[in-house]
Amino acid sequence: MTIDELLTTTRSVRKRLDLTRPVPMELVRECLEIALQAPSGGNRQGWHWIVVTDPGLRAQVGDYYRRSVRAYHASGTGAGSLFQDDPVRAATQRRVSDSSAYLGEHMGDVPVQVIACIQASGLPEGNQAGLWGSVLPAAWSYMLAARARGLGTAWTTLHLAYESEIAELLxxxxxxRQGVLIPTAYYTGETFKPAPRQPLDEVLHLDRW
Structure with missing residues (x-):
């Protein structure tokens, strides 16, 4: 696929993750090797990658994630509650919410869980963007590399409600510090396409707001 196609069709895959097909560790390593080419502040390269494949550990991480997802949906602040005054966007949000709930119940079944981390003695005051900007672009590169190899991923952070418990477990x-949990599996179907987005001119500001 072209670079533009890769960038515009790498979607969050939740319901279409193949939970029964093993993912070779060699393929995950290829994606991570590409991720390591991402930029980091001061070229510190302080990232670390936890790849969880052990069924027992995956199940325990999945249990923490399930609890967090259920609390998130019960709070009434989830994706499904947004844009209720816009029928088109509301329908999309309901689908997002439904797929989020599905992944919440099945995170422990995903064959590979990748947690992108960053070394940090403490969270900096005033410029956390500098810290997280040194690992999150690499995590996105991992997801793009996975898509190019027939693997589906999703950007998830709800596990962070149990960050300390997962840190102890692993x-x-x-x-x-953990930045993102990326479920990784082969996907089913090949119908990925660009998603509806706000028109550029609604969010573009030239020189001043």
Whole structure:
């Protein structure tokens, strides 16, 4: 596929993750090697990658994620509650909410869970963008590389409600913070396409707001 096609059709895959097909670790490593080419502040490269494939550990991470997703949906602030005054966007939001709930119940069944982390003794005051900007672009590169190899992924952060518990479970040091949990599996079907987005001119500001 072309670069533009890759960038515009890499979607969050939740319901269409193949939970029964193993993902070779060699393929995950290829994607991570590409991720390591992303920029980082001061070229520190302080990222770390936890790849969880053990069924028991995946199930435990999935349990924490399930709890967080259920609380999120019960709060009434989830994706499904947004844009209720716009019938078209509201329908899209309901689908997003439904697929989010599905992944919440099945995160523990996903064959590979990738947690992108960054080494940080503490969260900086005033410029957290500098910290997270040194790992999140790499995580997106991983997702793009996965898509190019027939793997589906989704950007998820609700596990962070249990960050300390997951850190203890996986032996993550105290000075390493988790940024994103990326479920990774082969996907079913090949109908990915660009998603509806706000028109550029509604969000573009030239020189001044």
């Amino acid at each position: 032996g993550i040091p105290a000075d390493v």
